[in-house]
Amino acid sequence: MSQPLIRLENVSKSYPGTEAPAVGNLTMDVYEGEVLVLVGPSGCGKSTTLRLINRLIEPTAGRIYLHGEDVTDIDPSVLRRKIGYVIQQVGLFPHRTIAENIATVPKLLGWDKARINERIDEMLDLVSMDPAIYRDRYPKELSGGQAQRVGVARALAADPDVLLMDEPFGAIDPITRDRLQNEFLRLQQDLKKTIVFVTHDIDEAIKMGNRIAILREGSEIAQIDTPEVILSEPADEFVENFLGSGAILKGLTLKKVRDIDLHDIPALEMPVLRDEALKVLENSPEKTAVLLDKDHRPLRWISEASLNRTTQPIEKSGKPITIDLQPEDTLQDALGVMLQSSVGMAVVVDRSGKYLGCCSIESLASMIISDSGGSATA
């Protein structure tokens, strides 16, 4: 990999009167454009580590580099203006309007008024809030989710390369949190900021992180790697325990439907004759076929048994297909659809709704087995 954008080198933080350091001799690199998630049990020093980067906490020892430049001794205020900062409680300035809040850092940097104004609208648009409605409102008029959107907009206003986020979605209800996480991931695809993200929630870490650092007490790195590797090859018992029992299920959120081999279930294209259908079904190993309309869109599950049971026209036999999957859906979504489906399979369609194949519990299971088999030999 290239030169790290942020480098912590042998950084320690200890407080007088306490023996164990809050952060002990930590060396960690953060690369350009990645989301590095620091995750660990409470009190492990993950927030302290984050606050060492923008020097809200001054390190007792060690060096901090940004863009290869030692920033351990520069004016902390100057450093912080280059680094976006988002915290769980948001911390909007209650006496200032949303627009003024967002303008904070640009103003500190001395941008001219027109540019700041333009930027405020741009930022509100970015976080899907209508500038006409929200510019002149005050923080007390916002819901928790809206406030954190503004918090993110404010942190991004001066276009910093680096964003530090301390449990940004921790105080938000689960449904809104999920939506904000998704929106944020979409934003990050375009913005490509270098982000250090702190959470205590391993699921959030897996969802948000390009890499995850699992920390134990004293901010010691237990394992730092991609979510895939951490899930399939936990470094030690601590990591294993921290991942919890659902590691395989968590791993399903990382894989997409397109990553597994689709089951070849024969398709019957309308209009189709009964005899023709029966012949196809006989040759199908699952004794099942997918009935498609003339545009190749899946309509119903047809089985040999269902066809034999009735004299109804073929488009009325079998079971209707109500939900389908696309290759970009996660395997977790796929599992949900399969469990709901009457035949234990889910149809996969392309963007225009055309039939691609089926995904079955077996194919999912064999992928999981081959994955964990791989890790056993690794």
Place this chain on the structure above:
Amino acid sequence: MSTRLDQIQESTLEHSLYVVSVLGLASVFSIALGVLTRRSVLARELSLAITSVFLTLPALALFTIFIPLVGLGFAPSFIALFLYSLLPILRNTITGLDGIDSSVLDAAKGMGLTSRQVLLRIQLPLAWPVILAGIRVSSMLIVGVAAIATLVAGGGLGDFIKSGLARLPLPNSLEAIWTGTLLCLVLALIIDLILQATKRATISRGIR
């Protein structure tokens, strides 16, 4: 009659001068003291203890103990009123600064405001409603207590009350007492209105 009016005008002006000058100086001093001691518990408690003593002392004593140092008239009255009005403003400054959500300060620092900018742009504006409430309490105190200035030859509306008291039960003595008292009330009302207007003009809609 015109001399009586002149006298009323003069005494009211004197009284107002006490209120405005003392309130101005005491506000600046107390807010500054609250800001300077905000990081040290010891300094804060000490300044609160000392200013409490001023407020606890009998007002009459406070007016007289400075006479040996500064003589009679405006000076001892001003000093006494000044000391008397510190605690409410100091107390509220400390409460106001303490009551600010720590996440707001964390965010402010984290975005690169210097501690001076945090103080001037975030802390003081957010503490201002509470500080202003303290100023209001002090203003009411001063209007009332300034009536004692007359006893150290400091003038003010106390002159009417004192002369009325001295002439009781002669004609017009009660009227003099009432004149002084009612004018104090009117003055208190006017100052309150001014402070209300200040509040409306200086407190952001976001924290009202």
